[in-house]
Amino acid sequence: MNHALNQLQPYPFEKLRSLLGSVQPAPDKTPIALSIGEPKHSSPAFVARTLADNLDQLAVYPTTIGLPALREAITSWCQQRFGLPVGWLDAAHNVLPVNGTREALFAFTQAVVNRTDEALVLSPNPFYQIYEGAALLAGAQPHYLACLAENGFNPDYDAVPAEIWQRCQILFLCSPGNPTGALTPLATLKKLIALADQHDFVIAADECYSELYFDEENPPPGLLSACAALGRSDFKRCVVFHSLSKRSNLPGLRSGFVAGDAQILKAFLLYRTYHGCAMSVPTQLASIAAWNDEEHVRANRDLYRAKYDAVLAILQPVMDVQRPDGSFYLWVKTPGDDIAFTRDLFEQQHVTVVPGSYLSRAVEGHNPGAGRVRMALVAPLAECIEAAERIRDFLKGLPS
Structure with missing residues (x-):
């Protein structure tokens, strides 16, 4: 067996x-x-219809690179969304x-990392655990960048030593972040691109929550936005990951895309032809329908x-919780x-949350997720309100 498997930690939900x-x-x-x-939330009915209307295409072997029509739909969406x-x-x-994106983030890391004793993969901390597992199984070491309240829950990139940047092969970004909901500002993205040029590493931007935001007039920037602002038409060292799971309430469709640096994607495509992960034609056709429609996405944000x-009106008077920049999470400070807190809340109120320390790693004795829990506001509105009311009641019962 691959000895690197012994380095993998239990997934947060196993711990829970x-x-x-x-x-x-x-x-x-x-x-x-x-x-x-x-x-x-309900999946778009027109996507389901497209899928059902093309089941005869299950008899067709799909190509790894995908249908030209799907890649054109994705390209058009990126141009419109990120101002390209x-x-x-x-x-x-x-x-x-x-x-x-989960499959792609893992596979991408295997394709990009050049196995050396010095190889590092940098990620935010707390983080999506795929970043860590992908790094270990690719033969690199994870390096964690703490996301603290005093820095807006973004890493302090200025504090990263030059020798760490020099060993970095992939920098993972997640904006809006999981679990914090924090956005990476455009100025920071530009700074990171300059660092990638200086130290020759790849920026892998996980933007699967990019379409869950609050201000319809100001969609959050992404890594492609930064490339556009810099006049970087080759997207050198920059790759973004997007998905229909959160944007369109289609987690079971397993459909997303990777976009950016053509040379990197050429090598990644070669890897994927051996990996055997082509998307079925009915799924591709359904995905085209989803990427071509924004009405259902705006309705999703409204929900x-x-x-x-509703939830913040109930919880903010009794605990330290703020509206995030994006995503569907609350990153809540616990008393x-x-x-x-997680165990007692479940026992007394039958509400399940995730301990923040399960989503983070301790570095030099400090776990940046400790003292917080993640709450996903994915249940229907009435359930979210009831959960918030139960949490409020639970807090009132705690000793002062």
Whole structure:
């Protein structure tokens, strides 16, 4: 067996199951899960129809590079969403369909990392655990950049030593962040591109929450926006990851894309032809329909706005919680230990959240997720309100 498997830590939800497995929740309360970030809003009906209308295409072997029509739809969406000049993003060379960002982030790391004793993969801390596992199985070491409140829950990139940048092969970004919801500012993205040029590393921007934001007049920037602002038409060292899971409430479709540096994607495509991960033709056709429509995406944001407004009105008077810049999470400060808070809340109120320390790694004795929990506002509005009311009641019962 691959000895690197021994370095993988249990997934946060395994830890959560272990924590809560012997706890008996209040029998008079129905369970409410704010733990898993699985969208619960309805999937677009027109996407389902497109899928159903093309089931005869299941008899066709799909190509790894995907249908030209899908890559064109993705290219058009990127141009409109991130302000790219027409022609910069070439559908034939700068775009590659993938089976969701989780699969792509892992596979991309295997393709990009050049195995050496010095290789580092940098990621935010707390973080999406795929970044860590992908780095270890690619033969690199993860290096964690703490995301603290005093820095707006973004890493302090200025504090990273030059020798760490020099060893870096991939820098993972997540904006809006999981679990913090923090955005990476455009100025920071430009600074990171300059660092990538100086030290020759790849920026892998996980932007799967990019379409969950609050101000319709000011969509958050992404790494492609920074490339456009810099006149960087070759997207050198820059790759973005997008998905229909959160944007369109289609987590089961397993559809997304990677876009950016053509030379990197050429090598990644070669890797994927051996990896055997082509997207089925019916899925590709359904994806085209989803990427070509924005009405359902705006309606989706409206639903999340309503939940944030209602839940924050209940929780802000009783605990330290702020509206994030984006995503569907609340990154909540707990009165005391986050693991005890999670266990006791489940026992007394039958509400499930995730301890922040399960989503982070301790570095030099400090875990930046400790003392916080992640709450995913994915349940229907009424359930989110009831969960917030139960949390408020739980807090009132704590010793002062």
